[in-house]
Amino acid sequence: MQARQNAARRDAPPVDPAGAGREAALAHYDELARLGKALSSPIRLRLLDLLRQGPRSVEVLAERAGVTVANASQHLQQLRGGRLVEADKRGQQVVYRLAGSAVSSFFAELRALAEALLPEMDRLKHGLLVAEPEARAALLARVRAGAVTLLDVRPAEEFEAGHLRGALSVPLAELPARLPELPKGREVVAYCRGPFCHLALEAVRLLEGAGYRAQHLDLGPPDLGADDLVTGAAAPPARSPARAAPRRKR
Amino acid sequence: MQARQNAARRDAPPVDPAGAGREAALAHYDELARLGKALSSPIRLRLLDLLRQGPRSVEVLAERAGVTVANASQHLQQLRGGRLVEADKRGQQVVYRLAGSAVSSFFAELRALAEALLPEMDRLKHGLLVAEPEARAALLARVRAGAVTLLDVRPAEEFEAGHLRGALSVPLAELPARLPELPKGREVVAYCRGPFCHLALEAVRLLEGAGYRAQHLDLGPPDLGADDLVTGAAAPPARSPARAAPRRKR
DNA sequence: TGCATATTCAATGGATAACTTGATTTCAAG
DNA sequence: CTTGAAATCAAGTTATCCATTGAATATGCA
Structure with missing residues (x-):
């Protein structure tokens, strides 16, 4: 299908002096477009972001993303077609994971852009925004110094x-209890998956309601x-499943 | 239309404990998807890559990308809708440019991914590939040292x-003449627009045919x-149109 | 004012993609 | 071998996208 598009495009106005390597060069943009x-799709992006937290089964991903299992499965297969994720069967369920830490950092860059x-x-961004870099850095400094109670919600x-x-x-x-x-x-200080995740925000609301001084990271x-x-x-989200990687277990 | 999708998605299986900030969070993925x-589209990517070389009019972009003017115009408007490019009228032609140097470096990262x-x-990659980082670094070193004749084709x-x-x-x-x-x-050493551009490759072929020792960067x-x-x-592709930026004319 | 150029707009037809539904495969457990 | 769970597949409907075409809208120039 992409080849057909190329052929059609090549017929148009070939003003280029040398028409030699054109279709080869255009093929590269087709490849880039596969990633694009x-x-x-918002759903695929959401699935990708969820996978940044670690490998997950189709069912869990579907639930977290709020879509049907069949739908999630199809989207995941598209992501796999774009080589952004990989999958392997564990027992009777299929566990998807990012194709490498580069995918995770690329997602962060897309978000930054x-x-x-x-x-x-x-x-x-739900009203609340710590977005200012200085405020965030200060918060991180306090976290790093252990000066706060850090909550993973x-x-x-x-x-x-x-x-x-x-x-x-x-x-x-479980927080209320x-x-x-x-x-x-x-x-x-409460954190969750990242800027698009609302869990920590609600935790902060809850904590402030209970009389705590609470911040959202x-x-x-x-x-x-x-x-x-x-x-x-998985600091950088799990890359190699079995290979070595004997990280100190907390 | 995106709002409608969200509504539909929200009805599905809302297993989430707190359904409060969900649609707000999902809206972020819609925004990301606009960039995605x-x-x-291969054509849009090609236009973006061309714009990395500098601002251009619609007509020139269409010709270089090998598409009709109307088609290029529509794609450029989509890029503008995604805030990746900006445009302003200069006389009777519309000059498009990247929305900032961040777009250019993001493109490079997409390519790297x-x-x-x-x-x-x-x-x-057309057979020829200098892709190895060491070879490329060595080539760049020779270029930097002025040890080679450097050709911009x-x-x-x-x-x-x-x-x-x-x-x-x-x-x-003009090279043959x-x-x-x-x-x-x-x-x-010949270079052109970047890895997907075939001009330098053909220049090298031509030069080697004429008895030169030629390399492709x-x-x-x-x-x-x-x-x-x-x-x-424009090392980082032109950002502000009129503001300051008194470019020295070569 | 009138003509030519550059770009955009609007409408068409054909291809693609998205979500749903129901059937099918695969595997583990009994 | 049967049952049940997890995931995929296949089909069908609807919506969206894409390239083309011809018209419309500026803008500069005569």
Whole structure:
């Protein structure tokens, strides 16, 4: 189909002096477009972002993304066609994962570009926005210094696949019941998957309602992978399944 | 239309504990997808890559990309909708340009990701491939040292919008006639727009046929912008149209 | 004012993509 | 061998996209 497009295009106005390597060169843009196509659906982007937290089965991904299993399966296959994700069968379920840490950092760069180009991105970031780099850096410094109670409000499996050093795993649903665990006078910082994830925001709302001084860190472990802050299984999201990689287990 | 999709998606299986910030969060992926969509067509990617060489009118872009003017215009408008390019009228023609240097470097990263993920990219790179980083670095070192005759075989306007320091502008079509200008014993290095551009390859073929020792540098000025090697108007492709920017006219 | 150029607009037909539904494969467990 | 779960496949409908065509809208120039 792409070949047909190329042929059609080549007939148009070939003003180029040398028509030799043209279709070969154009083929490269077709390849690039394969990646672009993979990134052209909100659902696929959401699946990709979820996979940045670690490998997951189709069913879990579908649930988290809010789509049917069949639909998620189809999207995942498209992502696999674009070589952005890989999959292998574990028992009776298929576990998808990113094709490499480069995919995760590329996603972060796409996000950064979007925030730079599309002004509406930050604005409708649910009202709350720590977006200012200085405020975020200050927050991170406090986190790094251990001056705050750090809360990971993602599902437990995602915590286990990699989390910030010193964080406490308290999935959002459990937070109300586990409030007594948190020292009362201390500032609480909650994080989740990243800027597009609302879990930490709701945790902060909940904490403030309960009288805590709470802050929202709008980055997730995948975004802080280059930092010295991530620990657990997958700072850069799991690349090689079995090969070596004897990371110190927290 | 995206709002409608969201509504439909929200009805599906809302297993999420808190359904509060969901549609707001999903809106972010819609925004990301706008960028992805812009990158999902080979023609748009080609136009973007051409714009990395400098601002151009619709007509020129259409000709270089090998599409009709109307078609190019529509694609350019989609790019503008995705905020990747900007345009303003100069006389009776509309000059498009990248929305910022971030777009150019993002393109380079997309290309790098494609080369990392899609093995077929390098293979069919017209046979010739200097792709090995060491070889390329050595070549660049010789170029930087002025040990070679450096040839810019792009159209003259693109040379004027920015080129490698010390390069000679010899558009491919003029090369046969201007061979006498080139010292005979010296190694010649030809470059053009970047890895997907065939001009330099054909120049090398031509030069070798004429008895020269010739090499192909598979990077263009936009890719070497961070380097100290680019001179002329636009190392990072022109950002602000009228504001300041008193370009020295070559 | 009138003509030519550059670009965009609007409409068409053909191809692609998205989501749903129901059937099918594959594997583990009994 | 049967049952059930997980994932994919296949078919069908709807929506969207894409390239082409011809008209319309500027803008500069005579």
